[in-house]
Amino acid sequence: MNYTLHQLHIFLKIAELKSITKTSEALHLTQPAVSIQLKNFQNQFPIPLTEVVGRQLYVTDFGMEIAHAAEKILNEVHAINYKTLAYEGQLSGRLKLSVVSTGKYVMPYFLSDFMRQNEGVDLIMDVTNKSQVVESLELNEVDFALVSVLPKKLKVNKVSLMQNKLFFIASGGLEVKKNLSKRKLFEEHPLIYREHGSATRSAMESFLSKNKFSVRKKIELTSNEAVKQAVLSGLGCSIMPLIGIGNELKKKDLQIIPVKGLPINTVWNLIWLKSKKMSPTALAYLNFITKEKDRIINEKFSWTNIGSISKVVCELI
Incomplete structure (x- = not known):
């Protein structure tokens, strides 16, 4: 057998993510590069390491055994590198x-x-x-x-x-009617939420419940960056952390709309x-x-x- 540490690293990530696409993204490699390395690694074994059912990639039982062995080998390699640096007096x-x-x-x-x-x-x-x-x-x-x-x-x-400060954020192009009550503000504009399990969503829902604000339409997205892009596009408004939108506020692509009880400070x-x-x-x-x-x-x-x-x-x- 003539496999490389690079191949072991790629196969271990494939075993973890069960996807060529996700592995390529995680390792910053192209999909063809990952596929070629997987094929070259697989060819060194008489038993399949992976199989594809439909469009889903699965790692076989034998493949999982190889993945565990690969992890041990890579950990030992890291240990050698760290011990070398420690011997030289460097934190490692x-x-x-x-x-x-x-x-x-x-x-x-x-x-x-x-x-x-x-x-x-x-x-x-x-x-x-x-x-x-x-x-x-x-x-x-x-x-x-x-x-x-x-x-x-x-x-x-x-x-x-x-501190983490959460404000009510809208697109810079949204014109808010004068004298519009905050209750109407939430009712007239779709509200963009993070997914369940997000601390931002929990804080947002707690604020809405405490103030008895009703929401006309909810949109759920699975990352803060996705929420920001949705608000920028005018898809809706959201309660968002200030920290991730500084440049957009400076350029006035986004705006903070004052709402009593905000910002939420964590x-x-x-x-x-x-x-x-x-x-x-x-x-x-x-x-x-x-x-x-x-x-x-x-x-x-x-x-x-x-x-x-x-x-x-x-x-x-």
Whole structure:
């Protein structure tokens, strides 16, 4: 047999995602490149590793055994690399995080300096909804998670990073009738929701219920970016985090419509299990974020302060 580490890496990802398309996207490769590597890898075994039923790709029982072996091999390779770097006096290892989808506008800024300072550290960051983030933390699959609502069923430690402010957002081209009541505002315009399991959706539904606002038409989308594009197009309005729409507000492609009771203020927290035995890499990052978070917030996010928003966009609130 003459398979490569590259082929092992690709097949392990195929076994995880059960899709050539998703694997190519995850590894930033073309679909033909992934298919060719899978074929070359498969040809080295007398027993099929995968099968296609209809349009769905399945990994055979034998294929799953090979995937488990591939994972062990790749972990050993990573261990060799990390031990080499550690012997040279460099911090090395993997830093694994799971981040709620709106947190993708925040978390990279709290990582970039640390990653530049520690070239021997590999970063794995999964961006998904709150339910999946909490699950990955509960299963001990990650070192840290970024959430705006603390999980009730888990015993966690936390570092509070910064505020998450949610406003009522509409397309910049939407003309709101003068003297229109806020109740009518919600009734006259379709409201765009995130999917179930999203913390943004939970906060939005809580606000609507508390104020007894009825919604004429609901639209559900599965990412914050999709919601933003839908609002930009004029498809509807939404209650959205300020952090992801700064450029659109500045260009007046989006607008904040003042509504009593908004913004909804929550806090992004970096959390980890109290029972977690942290790696040297995770401990180093925790030390970094504790010392540097205030500097990062002041340098990168001062524009999100209520007093600064009017300087970014005229007559936002």
